[in-house]
Amino acid sequence: MALPGLLLPTSSIIIFIFLAYKLYQRLRFKLPPGPRPWPVVGNLYQIKPVRFRCYAEWAEKYGSISSVWIGSTLNVVVSNTELAKEVLKENDQKLADRHRNRSTARFSRDGQDLIWADYGPHYVKVRKVCTLELFSAKRLEDLRPIREDEVTAMVESIFNHCTKPENQGKSLAVKKYLGNVAFNNITRLAFGKRFISSDEITDEQGKRFRALMANGVKISGSLSVAEHISWLRWACPFDEEAFARHGANRDRLTKEIMDEHAQARSKGGVAKSHFVDALLTLKEKYDLSMDTVIGLLWDMMAAGTDTTAISVEWAMAELIKNPRVQQKAQEELGRVIGHERVMTENDFSNLPYLQCVAKEALRLHPPTPLMLPHRANADVKIGGYDIPKGSIVHVNVWAVARDPAVWKNPNEFRPERFLEEDVDMKGHDFRLLPFGAGRRVCPGAQLGINLVASMLGHLLHHFSWAPPEGVKPEEIDLSENPGIVTYMATPVQVVPTPRLPSHLYKRVAANM
Numbered sequence: 001m002a003l004p005g006l007l008l009p010t011s012s013i014i015i016f017i018f019l020a021y022k023l024y025q026r027l028r029f030k031l032p033p034g035p036r037p038w039p040v041v042g043n044l045y046q047i048k049p050v051r052f053r054c055y056a057e058w059a060e061k062y063g064s065i066s067s068v069w070i071g072s073t074l075n076v077v078v079s080n081t082e083l084a085k086e087v088l089k090e091n092d093q094k095l096a097d098r099h100r101n102r103s104t105a106r107f108s109r110d111g112q113d114l115i116w117a118d119y120g121p122h123y124v125k126v127r128k129v130c131t132l133e134l135f136s137a138k139r140l141e142d143l144r145p146i147r148e149d150e151v152t153a154m155v156e157s158i159f160n161h162c163t164k165p166e167n168q169g170k171s172l173a174v175k176k177y178l179g180n181v182a183f184n185n186i187t188r189l190a191f192g193k194r195f196i197s198s199d200e201i202t203d204e205q206g207k208r209f210r211a212l213m214a215n216g217v218k219i220s221g222s223l224s225v226a227e228h229i230s231w232l233r234w235a236c237p238f239d240e241e242a243f244a245r246h247g248a249n250r251d252r253l254t255k256e257i258m259d260e261h262a263q264a265r266s267k268g269g270v271a272k273s274h275f276v277d278a279l280l281t282l283k284e285k286y287d288l289s290m291d292t293v294i295g296l297l298w299d300m301m302a303a304g305t306d307t308t309a310i311s312v313e314w315a316m317a318e319l320i321k322n323p324r325v326q327q328k329a330q331e332e333l334g335r336v337i338g339h340e341r342v343m344t345e346n347d348f349s350n351l352p353y354l355q356c357v358a359k360e361a362l363r364l365h366p367p368t369p370l371m372l373p374h375r376a377n378a379d380v381k382i383g384g385y386d387i388p389k390g391s392i393v394h395v396n397v398w399a400v401a402r403d404p405a406v407w408k409n410p411n412e413f414r415p416e417r418f419l420e421e422d423v424d425m426k427g428h429d430f431r432l433l434p435f436g437a438g439r440r441v442c443p444g445a446q447l448g449i450n451l452v453a454s455m456l457g458h459l460l461h462h463f464s465w466a467p468p469e470g471v472k473p474e475e476i477d478l479s480e481n482p483g484i485v486t487y488m489a490t491p492v493q494v495v496p497t498p499r500l501p502s503h504l505y506k507r508v509a510a511n512m
Contacts, residue, residue: 029386032076034058034067042069049482052369055079056399065383074391077370078382079399081406084437085430086382087374087395092438093119097375099392106243107216113295115303115372119439126296129286130443134275134296140447142273143189144345145510147451150185151458152342152508153198154178158463159505162496171468171493174316174459178309181455183210186304188512189447190297191257192274198507208253213301215246254294273512275300300444306485307367308448311434312455315361317492318413320465321473325415329357330499333461339500342508343457345450351457356415358453359425362434364413367485369398371436397433398486406431425449462505463496 035058037043047068048054058066059079068075078087087095096119098104100111108116114130117123133139154177161167180196187193187209195206202210219242261276279293319326332353337343348355374393379386387393402410408417423429426445427437435445442448459465467473477490498505 029388030384031074032065032067032383032385033062034069035062037069040071042071042073044070050480051482052396052398052486053480055370055394055396056402059396059399065385070392074388075373075394076382076385076387076391077394077396079396080403081400081430083383084395084397084400084433087393088427088430088433088436088438088440091380091382094378094380095374095376095387095393096123096439097377099373099375103219103243106247107298108295109291112289112291113299114443115299118375119377122292123439125286126288126292127439127443129279129282129288130296133278133282135443135447137446139273139278140450143512144450145512146188147185147454148344148508149510150181150188151451151454152506153184154181154455155342155458155462156505156507157198157200158459158496159498159502162463163498169469169495171495173491174494175309175313175488175491178312178455179305182305182307182309182451185308185451186301188274189304190275190300192261192276192512193257205253205257208249209301212246212250212253213305219243219246250298251294254297258293303442303444304448306487308451308455310367310485310487311358311362311365311448311452312459313488313492314365314486315357315452315456316459316465316494317476317478317488318361318364319357319460320467320492320494321476321478322413323473325357325413326460326465329354329415329456329460330464333457337461340504342504343454343461345454347457348450348453351453352419353415354457354460355453356418358449358456359418359423359432360413360415361456362425362452363401363407363432364411365486366397366401366434368434369486370394370396370484371433372440372484374440395433395436397436400430401432401434403431462498462500464499466495466497468493468495 035043035046038045047070048057055066055068055077056079058068059077064080065076065078065083068077078084098111098116098118100108100116104116105111111117112122114123114126117126157180158172158177161172162170180200183206184194184196187195187206193205195209196202258276258280261274262280265277265280276297279288279296282288283293319329332351333343336347336350343351371394374395376387376389376391376393379389381387382393401407404410423432425432425434426449427433427435427441430437435442435448467476471493476492477488479489481487481489
């Protein structure tokens, strides 16, 4: 009966401590401006669901660097090219740590992978493995047949669907086909396994993989507000059992596949270029723990499954809304490839406009619009403001790529802008940062670029694309779902019409 009486003074003390801490921060540091935080929760309940748009709106009001309090944790958001350069180049080392909540800490074995590791000797070592070994130009070339296999399998699947009498002229959700390409591609690159058959049937290991990925998202999302306000965690207890079970299932499946590869090599098989074979071969050379090997493989699954499919779906939506661009890309494909063969990655250098289409889609719709959170490992100044050690820093790459001070007509889908000026998108030009920059730039950027360009090229070469009957191009919904990655709120529906001779719609299978 005395509990309510105890809660009142306790909550008052907590609020007092929070306000005192906030006052201390403001007196000691010159913090960036931002929306006024509420006691205890900060700005948590003022943030709109699509965060990068919300932060961009706040940037217009408070400036291109702003403070956002999530609980008692200071988050600093930068939204223009100059500040992005300060964060990712000039102060890169001081801002190269990762913020890990309870779920990412458990998934990564407290940063034993690459994505969630703090900057230090472990990160430098593992990144070296990725840069020199896993994503080297030679390995990417060795694995090119897998990428071309999966893209042509997608083309065949769409062709078989749209040429059935009952489907002719009807729309389809391109997202499903793009997702299958991305999933099969990354599982084959990482594990040498194709889990989805040509008949779109997922085998048992594939079902376990997808269940694990879905479960990881589910249990991460269940942590809610307790992740941001530590003293509330007693009310939202961490389900240690659920995370332990998830981790055990993940490790069991990964080791099962690794054992298959090890047995194949022990029987005289040749080590292949798949990432799992590479990591097993390099484990001793780089002194990698099993937690790190498994963490790296799942980093690739997480980073490579959704991002490429998302990028291509956004590009397709823009191409439906902008038929002029679609026609121009198809004219280029007709001149370079013709109508008697299919495109390969070797054709990229002769298809500049196609590359510009891919780049423009990544500019307008970066798959991770706030990047992943950086954490300050020391006090630092950005834009003339103090960023205290422990603060979380976000670069709003979505806002940077739509800055009217840098981009002419920034909201217009106009690939020609990249013919007029070559803009690097692998971390060297801070106007365009779909893969990040600095010490934490994505090591698989070139792989992602190749796959996006290949998927787009094949879709445009093999088919013409139109909106569903009764839908005008300008009516296509370009709003985003909330989340770390930018899924379309309404998956785009498209009507494909084949453009090439029927014999060019066959999958080009690669047995590797």
